[in-house]
Amino acid sequence: MNKIFKFLLLVITIFSLNLFNLVQKASAIGEVDWLLLKENNDGKEWIDLGSIRKKKDNEISVLTKYFQNPNKEKVKGETNLYVMRINCETKEYKDISVNGIPNFKAQWKTSNDDELIDVVIDKSCSEINT
Secondary structure, eight states, X not given: OHXXXXXXXXHHHHHHHHXXXXXXXXXXXXXXXXXXXXXXXXXXXXXEGGGOEEOSTTEEEEEEEEEEOOOSSOSSOEEEEEEEEEETTTTEEEEEXXXXXXXXXOOOBOOTTOHHHHHHHHHHHHHXXX
C-alpha cells in the first residue's frame, strides 16, 4: 500500500509541475512588444521587437503584423501575422509563416519598393545590429 501511495504522489507531482510549466509557456505567448512602423494608404505595419532573432550569417527572423485597409474588394480591413525571415545583407525576405501556418515553400524575394516591407526590413536589421 505504501508503494502505491508513493507512486500516486509522484505521478500527481510530475503532472502538476508539467501543468504549471505549460501555463507559464502559454502566458508568454501573449507578451508581444508591437511597434507601429508605418501607415499608408495600403494599411499599417508593426513588428514585435521581442521576437527578433539572429539566425545564420546575415539572417534574422521577426514576427510582423499587417493590417490591410478596406478596399473595393474588401468591405472590412484584414489583419495578418507573419513570421518573416530576412537577409539583412541582400535586403530579401520570405514569409515562413502566415497566421501561424508554416510556409515550407517560401522563396526569397525583394520588397519590390513596398514601403511597408522596406521599413520592416530596415528596422528589424537595425535592431539586431545595435
